[in-house]
Amino acid sequence: MCQQEVRRVERKGSAFSTDPPSPTSVTKSSKERIVSWGELSLHNTVEDSWIAIKGRVYDVTNFAKFHPGGDILFTASGLDATDVFAGFHNLTDAWKLLPPLLVGTLEDANNPPLPNVDPQYVQDIVEMRKQISALKLYDSSKLYYAYKIASNVALCSLSVAIVMYSGSWPAIAIAAFIMALFWQQCGWLAHDFLHHQVFNRRYINNLFGLLIGNIFQGFSVGWWKTKHNHHHAVPNVTDAPSGGDPDIATTPILFWSEKLIEGELEDLPLWMLRNQAVLYVPILCFARISWLVQSIQHNIPKPNPNITSKVMYYSEIATLFVHHSLFFALVVKVGMMYSVPKALSYMMMSHAWGGILLGVVFAVGHNAMDVLTLEEMREVDFIRLQVRTTRNVDPNWFTDWLCGGLNYQVEHHIFPSVPRHHLWKLARILRAFCDKHNISYTSKTLADGNKDVCQILQDVSKAA
Incomplete structure (x- = not known):
């Protein structure tokens, strides 16, 4: 289930602060x-x-x-x-x-x-x-989020400044990488707003989601919410009454478990399956483009008016148009100032790095963890499901920043409305709970987590 579109009466405290009696x-x-x-x-x-x-x-x-x-x-x-x-x-x-x-x-x-x-x-x-x-862990720091917005805008400004100042190939490459970082960080920031971690009123969070997610990053709020909330409900689950986890529904491009291989193997692109560990990073280079296309496709059919209002629908279309218009104008400007090859290189490198920088973070969160069938999911409770299918990244100042708080993926999955700047406190509480009930809790370095991801791709290839 997802965040309801109804008036929030009380932000402080949990969802059960004033709920019906037990x-x-x-x-x-x-x-x-x-x-x-x-x-x-x-x-x-x-x-x-x-x-x-x-x-x-x-x-x-x-x-x-x-x-x-x-x-x-x-x-x-x-x-x-x-x-x-x-x-x-x-x-x-x-x-x-x-x-x-x-x-x-x-x-x-x-x-x-x-x-x-x-x-x-x-x-x-x-x-x-x-x-x-x-402990008031549901209360957000508006100053913190103002800083995050400002620092993200600074990344975009730096990328544009570099490419406007110099047309050398190193400058083009550096500017493209920084633009990709801007998009990645906007992804994490939009994620916070769209989980309604920041403001008491849903519509304000959605407005910031449209600004940061649609205009800055280029990903549709509606598309992302539909996909991401479903993922939260059934992480690493192959099937469910309304569909399994969309984040592992990457076949026939990538297979994250033998449980996802269905039918006769000759019907599958075996050369990709057998080489998916090698192809993983090249595939990530095209991931951002795929998500941009999916964002547009999501908004082509008219939505269910009971779920998405006309205002939100047309706001999505308008803000996505603004994103693509602004980036297209920047690429054209680079081409006019220097050359078409340099403009295309800036565009392609920024998109490629955009996919890689997102992929190396969110893949670590769940891939190479347990993948469950519907029957297996029904045999575990909600907290064990989330902990069993989720991996944290060991925290430090760098991973806290690069991962946008999703290095505390376990805590976020169980308490998605807790703002990221409180997740380190929440981790202590949840770890104590897991220790008491003998629930295995996984946390690794970013490098080791990505090694596990590549290893599972290789293992599935060999098994096939």
Whole structure:
């Protein structure tokens, strides 16, 4: 499920700061329906979808067309969605949408039929959320984000200044790399705003998302949200009622697990599969161009008006047009000042580095971690799913900056509304929780993480 498009009543604290009472304190009507875990699990398809949130069961089958995240809510069909709801709905008003969908009360809600999940484990999650709220880790520093915007603009200005000052090949190459850094850093910054980490009001975050994501970086806000929120719900999961993780749906270009190889091998481009570890970096050189194209394609069909307003739709088109117009004008200017080959080189190198700089960070976050089928996903709780499929990058001043806070990928996946400048504090809390419950927590250097990524590509190639 995703961040709801409803008014935020209270930013401080967790999604459960003023939520309905726990199932143990609810006074049940004598006629209120009791739903067993077994019955809940039967309603696990797009055509028949029930989910449980904090001890209450809801029928969301017909709600997807009104849900701001669309059919992403079907990823939790037949499951307890309490933790994923809390992660994606840091809005107390989201609860107001649920009563009309109520089916009944979940029987023995604090004791789900999952390995290593008992009432104490559930209570520890509640206590962890209370601790995060008490420490005010959901509160953002506006000064910090003002600095991040200014420093990003400085990168763009530096790239333009260099290429305007000198037309030498080294200057062209350096300017292109800095422009790629600008795009990469804008990606992380737009990510923060679009997870609604910064401001209390959704529309302000979206406005900054349009500025930083669409105009500065060139990636569609709507395209990114649809893809990224789905990834958050089912990380490294091959399939789900509304589709698996789009971030590993890179076949037939890249295969991240043997579980993704379907059908007869002769139907696949075997030369690519067998050489994918070698082709990985060259493929990343074209990744940014692919994402630019996907951003445009996403906005060609008219959106569902229940999910995307006309204002947002036309704002997307206008801001993407501004991005491409500005960069095209810059490339033309370089060509007029120096030569067409130098202009094209600046354009191609900046796009190539743009793909590499994004890829080496987000690939480390999940690739070469466990890949699960839908059946395997249903056997783990939300926190174990996120920790099992996610890798952190060991923190230092450089990785904190280069990765845009996503070196704390585990913490971000479980608490996506916590601003990046608080993630180091959150990491201490989550690690203590994982240690207590014997949950394996992975963190490696950026270099070692990328080695693992290349190794898994090679291993899958050999297995095929």
